[in-house]
Amino acid sequence: MDNRYHIFIVSDSLGETATHVAKAAMNQFLNKDYIVKKYNYVRDENAVEEIVMEASRHKSVVLFTTVLDEMRIKLISSCEQHNVTYHDILSPVLNQFAEFFADKPVGKPGTMYKLDDDYFERVAAIEFAVKYDDGKDLRGLKYADVVLLGISRTSKTPLSMYLSHKNVKVANVPLVPEIPVAKEIFQVPKNKLIGLTNSPDKLNEIRMERLKSLGLSSDVEYANMDRILQELDYAEKVYKQLGCPIINVANKAIEETASIILEITGLNMKLK
Known part of the structure; x- marks a missing residue:
């Protein structure tokens, strides 16, 4: 049985933001044995379900960044359904900025990286x-x-x-x-x-x-x-x-x- 801690990183884009956050946090827990599993460009609800099911088989935390509301809702509901710890990295910041700018975010994944x-x-x-x-x-x-x-x-x-x-x-x-x-x-x-x-x-x-x-x-x-x-x-x-x-x-x-x-x-x- 795999007794390591599992960190699942899920993103609707490259997943670099969540990866950097995870690394910064794990640097404070150097004595822990863990594995990172990264899933980028996740924009399908079935894929979300499969990832969360995999996470539920281990001692896991799911970190995710998504600007797609349907993906965020699905991730949260799936994690709660399968009793998996999760953290929504981007939404609190987006919500605060939306209030600050009195405007809605564009809701387009990958705007940091122009894949032209x-x-x-x-x-x-x-x-x-x-x-x-x-x-x-x-x-x-x-x-x-x-x-x-x-x-x-x-x-x-x-x-x-x-x-x-x-x-x-x-x-x-x-x-x-x-x-x-x-x-x-x-x-x-x-x-x-x-x-x-x-x-x-x-x-x-x-x-x-x-x-x-x-x-x-x-x-x-x-x-x-x-x-x-x-x-x-x-x-x-x-x-x-x-x-x-x-x-x-x-x-x-x-x-x-x-x-x-x-x-x-x-x-x-x-x-x-």
Whole structure:
């Protein structure tokens, strides 16, 4: 039998408000063993009944935020019927504001989050960056807006994630001297390829810190200056072979490098 406390979060939108409230409250009860179950976009009375029935099988509290009256009424009646503790987070505030403004709330769920085309494109771009990070799946290169190439610690992943938040689909591929350049890279249009590089000293510094954070010895070849120079030389030859532009990220912030990439690829015009 599950003896943990169960916190059910129910919302007709994303449920972020109730989630933050629950976390803030639970931070005051650190010694309690609990599980959080979150249900968002609940706008059906049958779904409410199923959730409350599930809650009734455990030591539960149902926290909910809804601007839909029918959902609020159903949640309250179901919780009371099944003897489940509940708390309506939003209604007291809405009622007070309605009195304060002498007006009624619009009653539309999700008004904090505009789920428009731009939002969904951004989510798709972020998922794309995660899926095609670090050369995980080269089949995605043909669908990318930008393909970043570079040896280790040339900011490939941070740049991919930053650009994805601007709705740009980015894939990145590491370059390693011992591994031949994949044929898929040669099939990517040159106007989508960007070669990243860094100064030897900066790479040495970054890699030493990386090894330190992993608890590894600084004697590892990864941070050896001769190895770094070898990798840089290899990457330069690959870039020359591909005919792609090169950006040195040594003294540039992620935002600055991203801006250069958008300008080189012409994506800056599309984003305006």
